[in-house]
Amino acid sequence: IDKTVPAGLDVHLVCDNYGTHKTAAIKAWLAKHPRFHMHFTPTGSSWINQVERWFGFLAEQKIKRGAHKSVQALEKDVRAWIADWNTHPRPFLWTKTAEEILESLARFCRRISGARH
Structure with missing residues (x-):
């Protein structure tokens, strides 16, 4: 990803609040790549759930049902699905x-109160 975005631009990553985004390995990588900025959504944020649901639709309707013989064929189908979604x-x-x-x-x-974790 570091080579995909032109060098003069900052990259802002919007992530859910899951702990893996905050591990020592991620923090070390970010320290070496200062143009990357992490932004975390509030816990239970509804809009990120909608984004995840959209990717679920994509996976269910195009990726899981498809028979792609190459990465290019998969990419073509995904791009066509996105174009259709954006049109309708x-x-x-x-x-x-x-x-x-x-x-x-x-x-x-109530169910978890007193649970032994």
Whole structure:
């Protein structure tokens, strides 16, 4: 990735808050590559979940169902799928109310309270 982006540009990486992005190895790499800047989404950030769901659609509809004989064929199919998605965007709809989500979280908290980790 360091050679893919022109040398004069900074690279901003938006990541979820998962701990692997904060390991010593990652921090050491970033120290050697100061043009890379990490930005972490808040825990439970809904928009990153939508991005992950979009990649899930891509994987389900194009990658897992495809029979690609080369990287170029895979790339062509993925680019065509993205072009179609952008031409006919389909919004993500939340199917649960805030109350349903909070109740689910409360059930989870009750289930794990006192758990021995």
